[in-house]
Amino acid sequence: MTLLVHLTPAKNIRSIRRAGIRAVSVGRTDATGVYCLPVLPSYQNTYQWGRELRRGGQRTLVAVHFRIPDDEPVLVGHYNTRPVELASAAAAALIAGQQDARGYELLVPRPIQAGEIHRIRGVNQVTGWRYMPNAHGRPPCACPICNPRGAYGAAKIRKAFDEA
Template identity: 70%
Template sequence: MTLFVHLTAEKNIRSVRRAGIRARSRDRDGLPGLFCLPILPSYQLTHQWVRELKRGGRRTVTAVDFRVPDDEPVFVGHYGREHGRLPSAEAAALIAGCDDARGYEVFIPRAIGAKEIHRVRAVNQVTGWRYMPNAHGIPPCPGCLAPGEYGAARIRRAAMGAKRSVSPGWTDED
């Protein structure tokens, strides 16, 4: 049995413990299921999606560990590319064997029952990347930022080449 982790908002935990993880997400083809990652030796890689998920408005993200049979077919790939269909054990081995596994995800095309859940646990809320892997020092796409998001106005001004406004009565030398 392969051990996976699904990241969800803390407010969903009561429901997850009672009824399992619902298949609320959709893949590119509209197939219902859920996104997850295998439990890897690296905490950073296993929980790499925490900061990106928090950008979507979730306050506290919680990890739900669950097991699926090794031969169960899942979809695996980088979030920006086409996903391939592999048995869950091979999908976990593929991600574990990558030189840079940031941005990879596994999509399981079904719900996870409450009996398949291994444990629910808290995670470090500042783990992972934002916008995209290797984005440090690269400003995000101005159109991708939500209105009112922290720092969005500054990033949009910088992208449009707008200069800093100067108050009346002040000069650039002051």
């Protein structure tokens, strides 16, 4: 059984314990499912999406650990590439074998039942990257997709871009 982790806002804990995780995320191939990552030896790589997910406005995230069968098909790939379908154990091995696993994601194309959940725990809220892996030291993109109006600091970023 492959142990995977899904990050979600803390307000969803009660619903997840009762009914599991709904498959509402839309992937790159228009498949719906649950985004997650395998539990890796590196805490940083396991919970790498934490800071990026917090940019959406959620203050506190929790990790939902769950198990799925090793032969269950999942979609896996880097966030800016087209995912491939692999068995969950092979997908976990693919991510674990990467020199730099930042930016990888795994999509389970079905809901996760409450009985499959192993545990729910709090995570460090400042773990991970923002905008993209290796973005530190590079100016953020000023386009309206990356910095929508009203987002924290967006006006300052757009102003700096216009002056350059």
